[in-house]
Amino acid sequence: MHRFLPTLVVLVSCGGGPEVGLRNLTPVVAVAPEIVEFGEAIIGEPQVELFFVSNAGKRDLEVTLTLEDESGVYALSEAEQDIPPDESWEIGIQFLPDSLVDYDATLLIASNDPDNPLLAVPIFGTGIPIPTPDIDIQPLVLDFDYVDPAVDVLSVQFLEIFNTGTADLHIGAADQEGSGAFQLTTDPSYGIVAPGASTPVIVTYTPVNSDGDSGAILVNSDDADEPTVQVILTGNGGGNVDYPVPVIDCPASMSPFGSITLDGSDSYDPGGNEPLDFIWQLTLMPQGSEGFITNLITDSTDLHSGIAGDYEVQLQVVNSLGITSAPDRCLVPASPEDDLHVELTWDTVNVDLDLHLVEDGSEIFQRPGDCNFCNGTPQWGSGGAEDDPDLAIDDRSDGPENTRIESPADGTYHIKVHYFDNVGGPATTATITVWAYGAEVFSSQKILEWNEVWDVGQVNWPAGTVGVDSSDPYTAPTRACY
Numbered sequence: 001m002h003r004f005l006p007t008l009v010v011l012v013s014c015g016g017g018p019e020v021g022l023r024n025l026t027p028v029v030a031v032a033p034e035i036v037e038f039g040e041a042i043i044g045e046p047q048v049e050l051f052f053v054s055n056a057g058k059r060d061l062e063v064t065l066t067l068e069d070e071s072g073v074y075a076l077s078e079a080e081q082d083i084p085p086d087e088s089w090e091i092g093i094q095f096l097p098d099s100l101v102d103y104d105a106t107l108l109i110a111s112n113d114p115d116n117p118l119l120a121v122p123i124f125g126t127g128i129p130i131p132t133p134d135i136d137i138q139p140l141v142l143d144f145d146y147v148d149p150a151v152d153v154l155s156v157q158f159l160e161i162f163n164t165g166t167a168d169l170h171i172g173a174a175d176q177e178g179s180g181a182f183q184l185t186t187d188p189s190y191g192i193v194a195p196g197a198s199t200p201v202i203v204t205y206t207p208v209n210s211d212g213d214s215g216a217i218l219v220n221s222d223d224a225d226e227p228t229v230q231v232i233l234t235g236n237g238g239g240n241v242d243y244p245v246p247v248i249d250c251p252a253s254m255s256p257f258g259s260i261t262l263d264g265s266d267s268y269d270p271g272g273n274e275p276l277d278f279i280w281q282l283t284l285m286p287q288g289s290e291g292f293i294t295n296l297i298t299d300s301t302d303l304h305s306g307i308a309g310d311y312e313v314q315l316q317v318v319n320s321l322g323i324t325s326a327p328d329r330c331l332v333p334a335s336p337e338d339d340l341h342v343e344l345t346w347d348t349v350n351v352d353l354d355l356h357l358v359e360d361g362s363e364i365f366q367r368p369g370d371c372n373f374c375n376g377t378p379q380w381g382s383g384g385a386e387d388d389p390d391l392a393i394d395d396r397s398d399g400p401e402n403t404r405i406e407s408p409a410d411g412t413y414h415i416k417v418h419y420f421d422n423v424g425g426p427a428t429t430a431t432i433t434v435w436a437y438g439a440e441v442f443s444s445q446k447i448l449e450w451n452e453v454w455d456v457g458q459v460n461w462p463a464g465t466v467g468v469d470s471s472d473p474y475t476a477p478t479r480a481c482y
Helices: 018-023
Strands: 029-032 036-042 047-055 061-068 074-076 080-083 088-095 102-111 118-128 135-138 141-144 155-163 169-178 182-184 198-205 213-221 228-235 259-263 277-284 300-304 309-318 328-334 340-346 352-359 389-393 401-405 411-421 428-436 439-448 452-461 465-468
Touching (some): 029 102, 036 047, 036 088, 047 061, 061 074, 074 102, 135 213, 141 155, 169 182, 182 213, 198 228, 340 352, 352 401, 352 428, 411 428, 411 439, 439 452
Parallel strands (some): 036 118, 141 228
Antiparallel strands (some): 029 047, 047 088, 074 088, 182 198, 309 328, 352 411
């Protein structure tokens, strides 16, 4: 009888011993980044950083995440996941600071990686205040040297508007009171001053009253603590005069390509030195507009807008003693009534640029998807004319051109500009402005050569947002509708 002894068989891989083969069958955890740093974050505004856990092994990696965060300002988008070999798991870590302090926490990564069952990743962040503008004007009094009223000369001084805050300072109208002998040679109205920057304002004084003149500049801004800052103006001693007061009954808005009446009949003179003379001026209108005012010396005037945008009219009055007031200002936005309004202007005469509004999926000049000079009122929608585009103005000189849709259908619309003709004209700068639901949402410029096309961007509806196209101008593939 034969006795057989058991045999132990050891499998050996070509690349090494049995220990290596077994280790290759385990999960292997890897993380990135090794430290999560948020830096500075505004109090009350959540910030998110992405964190990645990867499996570099050959078996599924089972991961559980835990936050050690005493402050409670950090949060995870997910906490558990099984990760297959050679794949990664993306986690969002949110930081929502509530105080002006430094915050630290630890992210613990527990897994079935036998070599690294628990990893710790530090997290850091700092809460900072909400950025705010802070206006500072120096000096707050401008006292002009003596100027002989009998001589046609003037005195010049300047003040400076500083922004000592941490956000852009938006300046409103720089209103004036008192004497019209003071003029803003450089007007800061509707400007923007960056944090740490400043803008100078030049003020001139031309005396009109032998007893001296006085007035004030009221600088309005979005500084919450000081929405209006007063700068006192005195010339030739200041005098003691009651100046006439201009008053404009200022409408809240108007329509593009329309007209409104501005009434100044409520203007008055505190001393009763009437009747008053009236001086109207159109001091601001959008680039490319052919707007104008009428009746420059009566107690009312008509403002005619050329295109959409902001128009400013000012009024000064002169009393029966010949004393001129500081100006009163009226800013009137010309807001489109259609939900979508696209406007094109350019800065060179004898040049013809064309506006194209193109349905998603269509090409330039393709009918019916491109609304342009040779396809001015295509039928796009299914609900009637209110969702069809209309090329309301086609101009062959320097603009404007505009296309409007009363109530667009949901979808995407592409804006393009074509430099069609250059009858004696060189390169020109095109300006596109987009209004959605009556508000300006986008404006951009591009220099174009003859026969170039500018893909401006796309309008997303009903969001009313504009996505910018980053491509350079290119030669038009065609010049006529097909």
